[in-house]
Amino acid sequence: MLQKQKDLTKNGILGCRENFKCMEIIDTEEFQRVDVACLKSCILAFELLGKSRKNPKPFLVVFIGVTAMKASFFTYQHEQQCLILRSGYYLSYNSHHLELGVYSGSELDDGDSWFKFVFSRFVNMMTNPKPTEIRSLSLVGIEPYSRKYQQLKEKYAEDLVKGWLEVTDPQKYVFEDIAIAAYLLVLWEMERKRLEITTFQSFIDVGCGNGLLVYILTSEGHPGMGIDLRKRNIWEKFPSNIRLTEKTLNPKESNELEPTDWIIGNHSDEMSPWIPVLAAKNSPNCRFFLLPCCAYEFSGMKFQRRDCKLSVYQDFLKYTERISEVCGISTQRDRLRIPSTKRVCIVGYARDHFDAEDLGKFIENESCGKFQARESVEKVRNCTQLPKNITKQIVEIAFRELLNSSSGQSDPERGSESWNSGGVIDLPELADKIPQDLLTALKAECGGLQTLLRNNHQIFEVVQGQLPSDHRDIRYDAQREIGHKLVIFGDRMKITRSVK
16 A cells, blocks of 8 residues: 655654754664564664765664554755755555555655555565575675775775776776675674784785776785786776786696685686685685676686576576585675676685595586686677678678669659669578678677678668668658668668768
8 A cells, every 4th residue: 555644743753853863873783682572662763875975974764663563764864954854754564454655745755656666666575585585795794884885985986987997887897896895895804803813814816807806905904916817907007006917827737826815706707616726725724705707617618507497697606616615615605785787706714624636636527628718818809800801792792682672663853763772681581691601700700790780880870670661761861861871770671872
């Protein structure tokens, strides 16, 4: 049930603003120790994380009526030394009915879209629970992680985004690596408390990529280094104390890493299955953190599923845990809060046993051949490096087939004079007309026929959407814009002529 309630002050919810100063700000861990069941009602206040350091942090005030089975939530913001109400809503349960309501006078009162969306999501969560799904940040806790993430974001994000030197999107990679760094810093702080040590843990980031994670962890006091087979432009921006090495590792032949406390595999691609092995070979107490993305075999080839009931990603996670088990390393899964669909990490702790001979046999049985790392110079594979003669042949075939598919039409501007306006052809049909050796050369560049046509934009123009059955007007409009060009509508294409 969805319902709106009248003015907040008339229902006695807001009370006197001066009373807000007496509310105690508590953290999540303390709140979890409160036995709410023994209370008839209570008031809680939480300090929320602001969007930026320039804005004051908002407060969430929660009024819980245990007897009435109702909880009201209010968000306040500091403005000109006053607390201003930003949002107010409540959730109640009565007579087997769940009710979500929005209080008038809050920003949520502008329309029904917000609480309809929230209510539907809440009902779905309650009626379709996923007990097997990993809870986010289960190994570190939401409260300490959130505070650490906010601290790192305020400290590093602005400068890194402004000074970004890579072609990738800084809005994704900067904040993702900040989130991963926050997770590791909290995890390592908890480990130091558990082991009763004060020395900061050392690390090696295998396949460090842009090096952001190495930069942040080192700047926060942890000695470490990053290794990648290809140097990135942004490496030059980091201070001299940030150790980043351009090197190709061959984990099958030897252990080339210096002794360290933690091995990190953050989207380490073909090195991902080797991360537990590197940790086992490094030192008796070496642990590892693995956040896999693309799944690979020991040989460096793409991962082949062992369990057809699972997705490739889930099966690879299971496979990595099996490798850790052979290495004698106990593992735990966790789910990170990062802007990525692949956000399940595996944390491996100190091993209880290690048999190098058994591990060697396991790797030999699982390998599809000798380990092959990717090339240090990334090859361009988008059809732009195709030999010109191949491109020319495919383009000529495309034009010929389009002309052959035309039934012939008359030109409205030339009276009865006939001309070949070209026809419409499906791309799969066109592909059947191209010799196999040309298609093989095309596939070797990891591109398709449409990619090649898009690359030759001086000849072709790609138009999104399907070609209508009556395309005369579309052809006429396209003619005036592009002249002698091939127009592609979704998975179909048509040749046009120029208009003088």
